[in-house]
Amino acid sequence: MNDFYLSVFEIVKRIPKGRVTSYGYIAKALGSGGSSRVVGYAMNKSHTFDPSIPAHRVVNRNGLLTGKAHFNPPSIMQELLEKEGIEIKEDQIVNFKEKFWDPMELGDNLID
DNA sequence: AAGCTGACTATGG
DNA sequence: GCCATAGCCAGCT
Numbered sequence A: 001m002n003d004f005y006l007s008v009f010e011i012v013k014r015i016p017k018g019r020v021t022s023y024g025y026i027a028k029a030l031g032s033g034g035s036s037r038v039v040g041y042a043m044n045k046s047h048t049f050d051p052s053i054p055a056h057r058v059v060n061r062n063g064l065l066t067g068k069a070h071f072n073p074p075s076i077m078q079e080l081l082e083k084e085g086i087e088i089k090e091d092q093i094v095n096f097k098e099k100f101w102d103p104m105e106l107g108d109n110l111i112d
Numbered sequence B: 001a002a003g004c005t006g007a008c009t010a011t012g013g
Numbered sequence C: 001g002c003c004a005t006a007g008c009c010a011g012c013t
Helices: A002-014 A023-029 A036-044 A076-083
Strands: none
Touching: A002 A023, A002 A036, A023 A036
16 A cells, blocks of 8 residues: 555654654554554655655654664664654653654644 | 564553 | 563565
């Protein structure tokens, strides 16, 4: 389902700088609540669609950087996030709840 | 074509 | 709060 991918990428690109969101929430925003795994897979393949997709802003529901291993240097994910003002402790985002961005709450996307 | 995989999540012990 | 299990769905072998 290519449309699903495109929608995922569009949302990910809308994630404001210094904010993050979760796979499951993106899936939910697309109306496919159970497709959280597919969102992750989409991130894996994101570079084939658009290399500029900020996949590092997408983490799991715990704010854990589960996808860091899939980045070029795995450490780049944390570095990018910290660069955007996000604190990371033990591969986990500090104050995740505050940094979390709801894909359905548009309007915040002007920041970037 | 059938089965496996996974950057997930929710639930129960 | 940590571990095991079970749904989930598109892509890959």
